[in-house]
Amino acid sequence: MKLRLKHHFAGFTLDLDLAAGSGITALFGRSGAGKSTIINAVSGLLRPDEGHLEMGGEVLMDTARNIHTPPHERRFGTVFQDARLFPHLTVAQNIDFGTRYAPKGSNIPRADVIDLLGLGALLERAPNTLSGGEKQRVALGRALLCAPRMLLMDEPLASLDTTRKHEILPYLEHLRDGPLKLPILYVSHAVDEITRLADTLVLLKDGRIAAQGPLRDVMSDPAAVPLIGVREAGSVIEATVQSHDTDGLTTLKLRAGTLVLPTVTAPIGAKLRLRIKAQDVMIARTRPTDISALNILAASITGIHEGTGPGVAVTLDVGGEAILARITRRAVASLDLRVGTSCFAVLKSTTIAPTSIGR
Template sequence: MSISVSLRHRLDRFTLDATFDAPDGVTALFGPSGAGKTTLVQAVAGLLRPEQGRIALGNHLLEDSATGHWLPPHRRRIGYVFQDGRLFPHMSVARNLSYGRRMNRLPPNPEEEARILSMLGIAPLLDRVPATLSGGEKQRVAIGRALLASPRLLLLDEPLAALDDARKEEILPFLERLRDESALPILFVSHSLGEVARLATTMVLLREGRVLRCGPTAELLADPDAVPSLGPREAGALVEARVVAHHADGLAELATSAGTLLLPGITSAPGTVLRIRIPAHEVILALTPPEQISALNILPATIRSLRFGDGPGVMVQLQSGSDLLLARITRRSAEGLGLEPGTACHAILKSVAVSRQDIGAG
C-alpha cells in the first residue's frame, strides 16, 4: 500500500514543507536531529494537524486541508512505536499486547496473534511485566502491541535510538522479518545510516524540514550527489549477495553479481540472500589486478562518475556487475590514475572492512 504525503506547517525553528510518495515496504525518514522527522510522523499519525496538508494511505484519505477532511488519530488505524516503547508498567506483557485490540474493539485472532508472537520472539515473555524486560524486549513487545491492533500503517519513531549496540543487534533481525513477512507499509524514522541501509526499501532524505531526495535506498546510497547530505564519512553502497559456503577459517563465501566476497562473522545458511553495505572509505581502486596483497576481495568494475568536493576528496561511483559501489579516494589518486567515466578498474576490499552491523537480510 503506497503512502502519499504533502505537508506544510510552521515550527519555531523552520517550516516543515515535505512532499513525497513511497511504494510498499519500509520507507525510512533519514536526516539529522531537528530535520523534522518526528514532526512528520506525528502529522501522519494525526497527533499534529498541519496548517496545510494531504495524506493518503493507498485509497484511504487520512486528511486533506483543501476540503477540510481530517480523521482523528483513533480512526486512522495506525500503529505508533516510540523510542522508549511506552509500555504500561502495571500490565503484564500479555495485557500490553492485547491493549490496542481491546481499545479498537477487535475480536481475538489467535492465529494472527501466534504468528506475531513467533515473528517477534516474544511468546516466552507473556507473564512478565515491563520492569523485568531488557530494552530490546520492551521494543519488540511495543511493536507486537501495535501490530495486534491490525493497523493499516506502522510508524517506528527511532525505535533503536535508546538501545546499546548489543540490543540493536538483538532487535534488527526481528525488524527485518517484519519487513519481509508482513504486507504492512512502514515509516521508519532514523538518523543512523546503517539502520536505514539494513531495513529500508525506500529512503526520504530530510533536512531543515524539506525533502532533499526520495527514492530506492540502494540508488540513493550509491549516488555521489547525495553523499554531501548523507555525510562523506558515512557513505557506502548496498550490494546484494548470496551465501555460497562457510569455510574452516571462519570466512563465509558470498556470490555477488560481479564476483566473490569473503567476509567474517556471517552465520546465515547457504542460499541466504543478504544486503551488505560497503563503506566508501574502505574501497581501494586499482587499474590492474593486484597481486600478493592481503586483501581478499577484488571485484571488476567500471567508473560511472566522479564527484570532486571542495577539499582533497573525490567520490567515485562504480558499476560492478549489476551493483553500484562507491569509493572515497583523494583527488591526487584520481588524477594520478587518470580516472574518468568508462575507465575499467578493480575495487579492492579487505574482509574485515565490513562490520557485522552493515550486513542484513536481503
C-alpha cells in the first residue's frame, strides 16, 4: 500500500507519505498524532483535503483526479476499538455477514477462519454473552471473511482489560504468521502490543512521520526514546527456548549467550521475541560477581545519545543484537563510557514481563 495524505483540522495538519508492505505495519503515537485519521482515510470513511492511495497497482483515491472509491468497494477489512457486532445475530451470523462483501472466488475458507480464531464453541452464542476478547475475535473473523486485500485495525485491544488483551494477542500472532499472509495496518498507543506484533513500525508525532522502519531497528534507535516514552522505550531481540528448569526458570538461547527468565510458557525450540525496557538494563565495565542478577551479557557500546534531562540512551551491541540501556549522564561520566567501550549488560530475571514475550 502507498499512501500520501494531507488533511487540515483546527490547529492541526496531518501530512505524510506512507508505505505499508507485507506483515504488520504498526502506527504508534500519542493521542492526537493522527493514527485513526489515517485508518479512516485508507478505509474511505474520510475524504482528505489532499491524498493518493494505491493498493496492488490500483488507485483507490486520488483527490487531484477526483477518484474516491467507496468504502465497500475498497476491500479493506476493518476492526475497530469496539467490536460493533450486530446484537440480533448469532456469532455465526455475524461472521457470515462478511461474506456478503467477498469477491467471487474468494479463497478464505470459513472453517479455516473459525479454527484460526478459536470460534467453534461460540457460533450459536449471542454477542451480549461474549467477553470483550471473544467479541473482538468475532469482529476479526467477520473482517477476514470479506476476503480483504488488507486488514485495518484501529486500537482493537484498547477497550480490553489486561486479561482479555493477553487472551487475544496470540490469535493476532497466529494471523500474522499463518497461511493467510494478509498485510495488516495496525494502530495502537500500547508499546507492549506493537513490540509483540509488528514487523514494521511507524512513529507519528504531530501529524507527521518521525521515524519508520523494521521494528527492531526503530525500537533500538536512541532518537526514538522521546517518541516512545522514556519508561516504555527499549529494544526487541530474538531468542529460542533452550530448557525449562526444575527451579521454575526457563533458559533462552540468544546470539550472545543465554538469558534466564521465570517460566516461559512455550515449548523447547520455540522462537520468541523479547522486549527489554531500556530502564531495566544496567551497564558494568567489568563482569559483576556476587550479584543476584542472573543475566550478564558481554557487550560493546555503539552509540550514546544525550537528551535534555539527566538521562542518556546507550546502544549496546550484544552478539550482533542491539540492546538499549537508559542510564544517567552521571553514570556515563563516572564509568567513562564511550563508543567502542567493552562492557557488560546486566538484567534481572524478573525484568522481562510475560506480556513482553511474543512468538
